[in-house]
Amino acid sequence: MVAQNIFFYAIAAMMVAAAVVVVTSRNVVRAALALIVVFAGVAAQFIILGAEFVSVTQVLVYIGAIMVLMLFGIMLTRARIGRDVEMTNEHWWVGLLTGVLLAGVMGYALINAFGKDALPAERVVNTVDGSNSATVGDAIFAQYLIPFEVVSVLLLAALVGAIVIARKDR
Amino acid sequence: MNDLMVNQFLLLGAILFCTGVYGVIARKNTVLVLMSIELILNAVNINLITFGALHHNVGGAVFALFVIAVAAAEVGVGLAMVLIIYRNRSSVDLDDVDSMRG
Numbered sequence: 001m002v003a004q005n006i007f008f009y010a011i012a013a014m015m016v017a018a019a020v021v022v023v024t025s026r027n028v029v030r031a032a033l034a035l036i037v038v039f040a041g042v043a044a045q046f047i048i049l050g051a052e053f054v055s056v057t058q059v060l061v062y063i064g065a066i067m068v069l070m071l072f073g074i075m076l077t078r079a080r081i082g083r084d085v086e087m088t089n090e091h092w093w094v095g096l097l098t099g100v101l102l103a104g105v106m107g108y109a110l111i112n113a114f115g116k117d118a119l120p121a122e123r124v125v126n127t128v129d130g131s132n133s134a135t136v137g138d139a140i141f142a143q144y145l146i147p148f149e150v151v152s153v154l155l156l157a158a159l160v161g162a163i164v165i166a167r168k169d170r
Numbered sequence: 171m172n173d174l175m176v177n178q179f180l181l182l183g184a185i186l187f188c189t190g191v192y193g194v195i196a197r198k199n200t201v202l203v204l205m206s207i208e209l210i211l212n213a214v215n216i217n218l219i220t221f222g223a224l225h226h227n228v229g230g231a232v233f234a235l236f237v238i239a240v241a242a243a244e245v246g247v248g249l250a251m252v253l254i255i256y257r258n259r260s261s262v263d264l265d266d267v268d269s270m271r272g
């Protein structure tokens with residue numbers, strides 16, 4: 001348990017530092033690469049929490065697909081790669097005020113509600129065949145079948161919508 | 171310090187969420203705003219998985235997967251919109267997109 005705590009705090013410190021780079025860096029590509037660090041850290045936290053299937057999906061979808069899309073977006077909009085320009089607008093202090101206030105309210109509420117609660121020692125949900133992936137698959141295709149179908153229709157609509165929006169011949 | 175607490179994960183999620191909110195408000199480049207939104211969605215996912223582990227319920231993992239799917243759809247449509255804004259205005263600066271300002 002102590003080892004898990006050490007890993008948690010090391011990864012969490014890395015994630016917070018990378019997240020700050022994402023929102024403050026003047027270089028778009030550097031912000032994108034820092035975002036990859038955050039995604040990898042989130043996947044590692046999922047492993048600590050015993051959700052291995054979601055962790056692998058996080059690596060496949062976020063690091064594999066979404067980051068490639070982001071980098072393509074950076075390239076296609078010809079952001080000045082390598083050159084540093086101002087990426088923060090003049091009202092950045094409004095955002096800082098909102099973020100700090102929100103962090104204060106959420107931190108107070110969380111410490112008030114879950115002050116000394118510990119996670120159970122057996123965290124992996126593996127009620128089907130002793131496997132987390134089997135449990136997740138079983139839940140998706142039984143209990144959560146209708147939300148799953150709705151998400152697949154949403155993905156199809158997003159695919160068609162992206163093509164319709166981005167095509168040239170109109 | 172021996173047990174993993176619920177709060178350390180929830181507070182990590184809260185910090186990531188607030189960083190993302192700051193990024194959405196303060197950034198000028200549209201692609202960077204989309205990246206900040208990804209930060210927010212990841213913070214939500216950490217919270218979902220944490221509560222799933224706390225209550226020993228698989229629903230948290232299932233809804234985290236749904237959030238990942240919705241995030242993928244959102245990035246696809248969002249980047250298509252960014253591309254067409256760039257094509258029409260030769261800029262992805264949010265301050266330039268003010269034709270709907272009242």
